[in-house]
Amino acid sequence: MTSMTNITPALPKKKTSKYKDMNQLSAGANLVWNVLLIIGCLFCIVPLWIVIVASFTDNATLVMKGYKFWPAVFSGSAYKFLLSSGGGSMLVAYKNTVAATLLGTVLCVISVGLYAYPLSRTDFRYRRFFTFYSFFSMVFNVGTVAFYMLCTSILQINNTLYALFLPQSFSAYWVIIMRTFYRSNIPDSVIESARIDGAGEWRTLLQIVAPLAIPGFATVALFAAVGIWNNYFNALLLINKRELYNLQYTLAEILKSIQFLKEMAASSGGAVDTIKNLGDLPSESFRMAMAVVTMGPIILAYPFFQKYFVKGLTIGAVKG
Amino acid sequence: MKATALSKETRKVVKKRSWGTGEVKRHLAYLIMLLPGIIFLFVFSYLPLPTIIMAFKKYKLAIPPAGHWLQNKFLYSLFFKSPWVGLENFKFILNAPLFPVFMRNTIGYNLVFMAIGLVAAVALAVGINELRQRKAAKVYHTILFLPYFLSWIIVTYILFAFISPAGVIPQAFTALGMTPPQLYNNAKAWPIIYVIFNLWKYAGNGSIIYLSTITGFSQELYEAASIDGAGKWKQFRYVTFPQLVPTIILLQILAVGRILNADFDMFYNLRNGASAAYQNSLTIDVYVYEMIKSNPSKLYYPAAAAFFQSLIGFVLVLTTNSIVRKVEPEMAMF
Numbered sequence: 291m292t293s294m295t296n297i298t299p300a301l302p303k304k305k306t307s308k309y310k311d312m313n314q315l316s317a318g319a320n321l322v323w324n325v326l327l328i329i330g331c332l333f334c335i336v337p338l339w340i341v342i343v344a345s346f347t348d349n350a351t352l353v354m355k356g357y358k359f360w361p362a363v364f365s366g367s368a369y370k371f372l373l374s375s376g377g378g379s380m381l382v383a384y385k386n387t388v389a390a391t392l393l394g395t396v397l398c399v400i401s402v403g404l405y406a407y408p409l410s411r412t413d414f415r416y417r418r419f420f421t422f423y424s425f426f427s428m429v430f431n432v433g434t435v436a437f438y439m440l441c442t443s444i445l446q447i448n449n450t451l452y453a454l455f456l457p458q459s460f461s462a463y464w465v466i467i468m469r470t471f472y473r474s475n476i477p478d479s480v481i482e483s484a485r486i487d488g489a490g491e492w493r494t495l496l497q498i499v500a501p502l503a504i505p506g507f508a509t510v511a512l513f514a515a516v517g518i519w520n521n522y523f524n525a526l527l528l529i530n531k532r533e534l535y536n537l538q539y540t541l542a543e544i545l546k547s548i549q550f551l552k553e554m555a556a557s558s559g560g561a562v563d564t565i566k567n568l569g570d571l572p573s574e575s576f577r578m579a580m581a582v583v584t585m586g587p588i589i590l591a592y593p594f595f596q597k598y599f600v601k602g603l604t605i606g607a608v609k610g
Numbered sequence: 611m612k613a614t615a616l617s618k619e620t621r622k623v624v625k626k627r628s629w630g631t632g633e634v635k636r637h638l639a640y641l642i643m644l645l646p647g648i649i650f651l652f653v654f655s656y657l658p659l660p661t662i663i664m665a666f667k668k669y670k671l672a673i674p675p676a677g678h679w680l681q682n683k684f685l686y687s688l689f690f691k692s693p694w695v696g697l698e699n700f701k702f703i704l705n706a707p708l709f710p711v712f713m714r715n716t717i718g719y720n721l722v723f724m725a726i727g728l729v730a731a732v733a734l735a736v737g738i739n740e741l742r743q744r745k746a747a748k749v750y751h752t753i754l755f756l757p758y759f760l761s762w763i764i765v766t767y768i769l770f771a772f773i774s775p776a777g778v779i780p781q782a783f784t785a786l787g788m789t790p791p792q793l794y795n796n797a798k799a800w801p802i803i804y805v806i807f808n809l810w811k812y813a814g815n816g817s818i819i820y821l822s823t824i825t826g827f828s829q830e831l832y833e834a835a836s837i838d839g840a841g842k843w844k845q846f847r848y849v850t851f852p853q854l855v856p857t858i859i860l861l862q863i864l865a866v867g868r869i870l871n872a873d874f875d876m877f878y879n880l881r882n883g884a885s886a887a888y889q890n891s892l893t894i895d896v897y898v899y900e901m902i903k904s905n906p907s908k909l910y911y912p913a914a915a916a917f918f919q920s921l922i923g924f925v926l927v928l929t930t931n932s933i934v935r936k937v938e939p940e941m942a943m944f
Contacts, residue, residue, distance in 0.1 A: 356776040405647030408640035427655035433916030436658035443684030460650040491639035520761035581767040
């Protein structure tokens with residue numbers, strides 16, 4: 291991490307290079323930058339690697355010899371245990387998280403995509419009002435207690451699946467990104483010509499605008515999905531039923547207490563064979579295996595979606 | 611927002627303009643499109659607003675009598691049965707022994723994160739932009755952005771793999787024949803840990819706006835500077851940096867507006883229950899949450915703390931926004 295802060299002092303090295311016809315970084319400075327950035331990248335990847343390696347390490351070895359860069363004794367037993375009845379609660383948490391992520395993401399893309407469109411149209415008379423209406427939610431946060439009371443005493447979505455995605459299924463921030471995206475990527479002329487051809491507003495939006503706005507939708511969808519997948523606070527605040535815990539909450543509890551892990555294993559179905567397992571519960575490597583399956587989908591999907599969001603973000607980030 | 615006489619007049623004219631053919635229909639369609647968002651915002655941002663008065667009341671639970679128009683237990687109790695207590699709840703929060711601790715932590719961490727995050731983000735953006743190998747630059751940026759997508763719970767696991775007794779760092783100390791540090795029990799280590807992991811998670815993300823801003827700069831300036839004999843450092847100092855200043859100011863000002871909002875997931879989880887780290891991990895969000903959970907019958911105390919946080923945040927955002935509007939009208943949020 292310190293490598294990142296060290297990047298600035300490296301810049302003056304360029305002074306030593308001779309003038310160039312091409313205004314390029316000198317070979318030396320270029321090398322220094324490469325090295326620094328590679329170190330930075332290693333700082334990002336190695337920790338993940340260590341967690342993955344630990345999940346594939348024999349539990350006793352892991353406890354005795356510690357976390358290594360390569361499994362001292364390779365073992366897939368943590369994953370076997372996860373797939374057996376021992377991982378029962380984890381599978382429930384997985385199901386809850388997948389369901390919440392899918393529902394929340396679909397809701398978010400639809401509601402944000404719809405809300406941002408009229409705001410991007412200059413021929414919409416109440417644009418200012420509805421822009422402010424959504425902005426206000428960003429500027430004034432009602433606070434945790436009001437949110438808690440809203441969910442528990444007014445909406446009563448605590449201890450339901452809704453608590454895991456509903457509060458995340460819209461965001462004024464994404465409205466801004468999406469509105470800017472519509473404005474900068476969909477030429478007015480396209481909408482005008484659709485209108486002249488007799489298309490109504492809905493048809494224009496769904497058949498003309500939406501296909502052009504897919505990178506914008508993708509950005510919103512990916513961030514919404516990651517946000518819900520990674521959400522911990524809602525489950526912490528609003529859920530106290532084991533069958534509704536999500537992944538992050540389960541994961542956090544498991545690290546806090548090995549007791550939770552044992553209860554989890556014991557409570558999940560097949561009584562006799564599970565209890566037999568408790569003695570040789572691969573606790574440490576099992577924990578790491580659960581971290582791996584929790585971050586797995588994000589890491590696997592990341593290379594595919596990153597090109598979308600960088601584009602969507604850089605366009606949306608420039609305020610319009 | 612810019613209420614010049616002219617624009618007011620123009621707006622009046624626009625308002626008075628009669629509805630053209632198809633315009634009513636179009637606006638109906640627009641309103642239907644807005645509807646899901648309107649409902650969401652109403653429920654989650656506007657409906658809770660009146661309940662903020664809890665901060666000024668002693669909440670007492672009461673059952674609404676049959677036939678009363680408000681049958682919701684919470685709302686009935688709050689509006690009709692709870693006595694006003696003025697600023698008493700705020701006094702309680704201000705006099706809480708932990709108040710100076712969580713205020714120091716919340717503001718202190720945010721200031722340090724801002725400063726270090728700024729240096730890292732600008733440095734990353736400049737470095738990635740200058741690199742000769744464009745493909746490599748892209749790969750680096752992709753990798754550096756990855757931690758942003760991992761939850762703080764995963765980061766807690768990573769930290770555990772590094773600093774728990776069997777972790778990488780104590781193992782390395784043992785291998786070198788030194789006493790392994792017990793970082794979970796070392797209060798002083800935690801500010802450093804928070805700074806490191808905050809940087810780790812957000813540096814890649816923070817650099818994106820600077821990177822896209824730098825990419826937009828005219829190359830002619832750099833060529834001219836280069837011909838005049840400016841090296842890369844001088845180009846950064848006299849060409850890149852001055853052009854970046856508006857963006858830097860804007861982002862820092864926005865960050866000031868969020869100075870009372872701490873990353874709950876990080877401060878609540880990362881220490882993994884280590885009590886030695888508590889004093890250095892307690893931020894206002896954690897405090898509010900702990901009060902909700904520890905004393906659910908006295909929610910008016912955390913309500914006062916949360917209102918204090920919201921109000922300061924609101925005032926700061928408005929103030930900073932009006933400063934931005936004066937400095938760089940283009941960049942103001944509203």
